[in-house]
Amino acid sequence: MSNSVYTFAELDFILQDDPNWVVTRRQLGLTYESSEGIRTAGAASLLARDLASVDGDDIAIPPEVSVPAQALARGGIQLVLAMADADQTAMSMLQFVPSEGPRVLFSPKAPGVFDLRLLSTELTKVELLVRLVVDVTPPGTTMGIAYGEAIVQVVRTDSGWATRTDESEQPQACDEEGLHDQIAAVFGPVLDGEGQ
Structure with a gap:
């Protein structure tokens, strides 16, 4: 079993391209608004906590950080x-x-x-x-x-x-x-x- 602590902004950044995230977010009662500012804050938080790294023009998120979030977004x-x-x-x-x-x-x-x-x-x-x-x-x-x-x-x-x-x-x-x-x-x- 693995566990990780995430902020809403971090989840929103990690899952910004996942079409299931909007539906799952609603099912979980997460009514926070999604915006570019929130996703930017999520990226900054992941970087500050050493849960991501800068890779050229991108932010690289290792599987041990992204997989739990992606599993959540799958719904069920x-x-x-x-x-x-x-x-x-x-x-x-x-x-x-x-x-x-x-x-x-x-x-x-x-x-x-x-x-x-x-x-x-x-x-x-x-x-x-x-x-x-x-x-x-x-x-x-x-x-x-x-x-x-x-x-x-x-x-x-x-x-x-x-x-x-x-x-x-x-x-x-x-x-x-x-x-x-x-x-x-x-x-x-x-x-x-x-x-x-």
Whole structure:
């Protein structure tokens, strides 16, 4: 897994010639205006952070910087992940490109600043989603996973897990296998392309 932090301006510069970027940008709720000034600021920022170099009249961006951004611009199935505890809430978006393409975790870090992580393609999509939930949800925290109207709320307690698919229900205790089964039942058809 690789991860990089980008500003909106940097993403806009890297993806300025990608026709998918405008659509993906809207899907992500990035309503920032694109302009030559923003792209110039993005280029300057990439250069200042040593994430790009000047190559004659061009700015060269190495693959380790451009590939996560290009994977994000490809679009795909986007699941919203929201984690909350008593003190704070954090949101991310997990994107699966159709077929067996890249998997990208997109997380806002601050206004106009985003963390992009390319995730393993070795696990199935459901296994990856479950692994993310298990790995990042500490005891005392709730993780919500949503795609359209489909929702699974996962509660991690000191003694295990509980899930529900409706706010009016009480979370039902389960083990990690039960957690996998609940996530697979709700999101498996979507991730396999049957629920789009």
